[in-house]
């Protein structure tokens with residue numbers, strides 16, 4: 001049976017899958033079962049931050065797999081402890097503590113639970129707990145009941161109501177709307193410093209500063225979802241630092257790029273003092289408050305540690321900035337009217353498309369037409385909404401690979417214009 005037939009018969013049809021069967025990867029290259037090679041600027045949607053099968057990640061996995069795959073979080077897991085230290089001291093660079101999950105949605109659920117705990121600690125004037133988390137339109141926080149409810153996109157929630165209560169969606173980058181929005185029950189603001197799925201929208205410096213100062217004024221937690229944007233992707237280990245380095249979040253979630261391909265997510269909570277008695281925020285998630293059987297097991301922790309060390313030692317966040325400049329300069333040089341703009345930060349980039357200039361069959365979008373044509377020509381890129389083509393190369397992508405990928409994209413854009 002062909003994989004596509006097996007999928008049809010045995011796998012829930014939750015994804016619209018392209019008809020290619022990748023079987024091998026190395027660096028920025030991917031090969032399918034027919035031997036065709038692709039330049040991969042999808043990278044598992046920003047997951048394989050060091051490219052496919054990076055030797056250091058592969059050998060960390062091999063070595064760990066030969067020693068110990070999994071033990072319960074009932075016991076000490078040195079790889080997990082070391083990974084947490086790496087994250088706190090080398091990447092977040094603020095005192096705090098990490099919890100390990102298996103995905104981005106779960107990491108966000110952990111942040112939401114932490115916010116509710118904080119709302120029990122620092123309550124409404126009438127003594128009731130605070131619980132409401134403000135999030136933003138076009139955000140994406142995941143598919144669990146919690147993270148879906150946090151996501152400000154109707155299409156993600158459709159048919160799954162009633163939603164978990166306690167969320168409200170505000171327009172992104174709108175400072176006025178924000179200041180009106182806080183109610184007595186509001187306890188936190190959760191946002192992506194660079195929105196990924198929602199079309200690659202970067203928070204403005206003024207907006208992040210306004211969010212942060214509102215959080216301080218009203219004693220709200222400032223929570224960043226860096227599941228897609230974090231760990232070098234946007235040009236700094238932490239995406240918010242690219243925009244407003246002076247801002248200090250209370251919690252941050254990650255997944256995707258931190259594991260280089262193994263399923264791992266995490267969230268960090270600050271040690272900042274909260275409440276009348278000044279306990280550490282991170283202490284509110286005490287024994288029994290949260291858990292995950294697999295979270296941070298020896299295998300995934302060893303892999304993620306190899307990824308984060310390589311990112312840091314090779315200064316790949318800086319490399320992402322250099323490659324971003326190359327992409328922007330090249331695309332500007334094309335002077336193609338079908339390209340409306342390039343948005344994003346580092347190597348989380350969205351190429352805006354003027355959809356009115358593209359021949360789009362019914363049921364498709366301009367972005368999908370371009371992504372499909374690029375795939376046929378050996379370049380993998382990803383849609384972000386209907387009118388944005390997302391580029392997510394490995395953070396160690398070479399100049400030559402950037403030039404080759406953009407060369408294919410340019411050809412495609414020339415072909416799809418009416």
Ligand SMILES: *Cc1c(COP(=O)(O)O)cnc(C)c1O
Nearest residue numbers: 103104105140141142196227228
């Ligand atoms: C992908 C993504 C998620 C969800 O992560 P999963 O690992 O798919 O659960 C959450 N937030 C953002 C910003 C994402 O890009």
